[in-house]
Amino acid sequence: MAIISQIQGTGLGLKRELIPQIQSLHGQEQLANINFVEIAPENWISAGSKAARQLDWFVERYPVVCHGLCLSLGGPSPLNVGFLQQVKTFLHQYQIPVYTEHLSYCTDGFKGEQGYLYDLLPIPFTEEAVHYVAQRIRQTQDILGQRIGVENASFYVAAPISEMSEIDFINAVISEADCLLHLDINNIYVNSVNFGFDPHAFLRRIPGERIIYSHMAGHYRQTPNLLVDTHGENVIDPVWDLLEDAYRLFGAFPTLLERDNNIPPLETLMHEINKIADYQSKAGHRFTAFEHVPEQMAG
Amino acid sequence: MADLPGFQRYQLAFTARLRDPQNQPPLAGVPDERMAVYEEIVFNNLFESVSACFPVARKVIGKRKWLKLNQAFMRDYSASSPLFRKIPEQFLEFLHTAEPELQQQLPPYFTSLCHYEWIELFVASAETSNIKELQPAGDLGNGRPVFVPAMQLLDYEYAVHKISPRHKPRQQENTQLLVFRNADDHVKFIELNAVTYRLISLMQNNPVSGKQALTLLAKELQHPLPESIIGFGLSILEDLRSQGVIIGTHD
Numbered sequence: 001m002a003i004i005s006q007i008q009g010t011g012l013g014l015k016r017e018l019i020p021q022i023q024s025l026h027g028q029e030q031l032a033n034i035n036f037v038e039i040a041p042e043n044w045i046s047a048g049s050k051a052a053r054q055l056d057w058f059v060e061r062y063p064v065v066c067h068g069l070c071l072s073l074g075g076p077s078p079l080n081v082g083f084l085q086q087v088k089t090f091l092h093q094y095q096i097p098v099y100t101e102h103l104s105y106c107t108d109g110f111k112g113e114q115g116y117l118y119d120l121l122p123i124p125f126t127e128e129a130v131h132y133v134a135q136r137i138r139q140t141q142d143i144l145g146q147r148i149g150v151e152n153a154s155f156y157v158a159a160p161i162s163e164m165s166e167i168d169f170i171n172a173v174i175s176e177a178d179c180l181l182h183l184d185i186n187n188i189y190v191n192s193v194n195f196g197f198d199p200h201a202f203l204r205r206i207p208g209e210r211i212i213y214s215h216m217a218g219h220y221r222q223t224p225n226l227l228v229d230t231h232g233e234n235v236i237d238p239v240w241d242l243l244e245d246a247y248r249l250f251g252a253f254p255t256l257l258e259r260d261n262n263i264p265p266l267e268t269l270m271h272e273i274n275k276i277a278d279y280q281s282k283a284g285h286r287f288t289a290f291e292h293v294p295e296q297m298a299g
Numbered sequence: 300m301a302d303l304p305g306f307q308r309y310q311l312a313f314t315a316r317l318r319d320p321q322n323q324p325p326l327a328g329v330p331d332e333r334m335a336v337y338e339e340i341v342f343n344n345l346f347e348s349v350s351a352c353f354p355v356a357r358k359v360i361g362k363r364k365w366l367k368l369n370q371a372f373m374r375d376y377s378a379s380s381p382l383f384r385k386i387p388e389q390f391l392e393f394l395h396t397a398e399p400e401l402q403q404q405l406p407p408y409f410t411s412l413c414h415y416e417w418i419e420l421f422v423a424s425a426e427t428s429n430i431k432e433l434q435p436a437g438d439l440g441n442g443r444p445v446f447v448p449a450m451q452l453l454d455y456e457y458a459v460h461k462i463s464p465r466h467k468p469r470q471q472e473n474t475q476l477l478v479f480r481n482a483d484d485h486v487k488f489i490e491l492n493a494v495t496y497r498l499i500s501l502m503q504n505n506p507v508s509g510k511q512a513l514t515l516l517a518k519e520l521q522h523p524l525p526e527s528i529i530g531f532g533l534s535i536l537e538d539l540r541s542q543g544v545i546i547g548t549h550d
Contacts, residue, residue: 023545029509042381042382042383043382043383045382046382046384046424046426047384047424048423048426048449049484050423050429050484051424069381070381070382071381072381075310075312076303076307076310076311080381083381104308108310108311108314108318109311110314110318111377112377113377113379114377114378114379114381115314115377116378116379116380116381116409117314117317117318117345117378118341118344118348118378118383118386118409119337119340119344121310121313121314121317121337122376123306123310124305124306124309124310126304126305126306128304128306129304129306132304132306132307144360156336156337157313157329157330157333157334157336157337158308158327159306159329160327160328161305161306161309222336226332226336227335228336228340269412
């Protein structure tokens, strides 16, 4: 049962494999830096009574945030309003104050259906795409009656038809949609290697006041200039440097560790979470995005 | 397609290539190595979700056919659910609606086998609500037996539960099964005989007491000694209660 201002400090992406460890170690000092947890609504909506009991356990003990995977904000099929209503009910049911999604698409409208492809695909950075995506974010916010955060996605292919840089695209969409930013530090780094730009210069152009929270994660180095965002490795030093730089620029914002593959024991993950907390304690205070914006929009 | 904005035309060419990398043209100006990342992750994602649900079906038709079938699923099927959990169910739907040409390449029991493998996942995550005014130790003869909420009664033309790569059915064999999720959230399967199957379906479809259901059954069977059916049937019901299929009675 959380409100948005309780999303603070450091958090952990909740994977099913980790649940028994968290439950058995809950309350102990070694988990003190798990201040909030994140779930994908797609994995928990209509997931049966066992999952519902697990989720009850978590919402009673931790602020929970929802980070969606399949809304397809940039997809060519109509926004799946039925699904969004399910998300809305789910957020209400568990009193989850935050919902974020990716600046990407995962549907193609094949054969007149949604055509889910279940992965995060790159939107070409064009003027028309800015308006299209911003309108769909607005539609989402209208239906939910709250602002959402959109995450800068990782990607591997630059669309030859793009008319602007990624950071210009992100800024244009966020400003037109008047939404929040879910900043993924690792994705900035992954894209900077994949497309050869300076990640720190990218970071300086982020609208820091709109950051709702951020992600830290590891990636897989397929070749020296192709990184794949697997969330299956430890966070590497250049990504830590970026986080430090981001805190210096914007003050410490809530930050969550994502680990989706090759998951080590919780104890090992806590080293990285504790390191995030160290970085935060060294950084200055920040007026968080939700101190600037109303917690819930009308509607 | 011509009247779509440029970015959407590009997106559709992109996803067409993902759906069918063997036949769709590469995108102009996109390095093959980079496109291959998407081709692999999108397909592998789907392939792993499907494969995890159908371990027996996969082995029964062999690696090559299984791969081809999944490629056809990727290429021809438009998934309508955003929930990853529903991917196997959509694969079943794909099998039901697949072209006859593809169906003919699969063994006749294949779709039933896949259904049987999927039902475990379905029952495991089926949404249920609490049953009120339940009498766990109620009289199964005079009361109305109440079944566990997450339960499916299944009737197959093949002995799907016995199929393995070493045991592929040569002929049909009518098979009735009951699958349910017990109080500990474990999914259990029970093989039923035709009479027990009929008895359970009678009680599922009509609000009757155990004795009323057994009387109906005796009539259907035109049994000369209905009393013996009732006595025998009540022991079946008690047995189902001890296994957690019947969780009590209602008055």
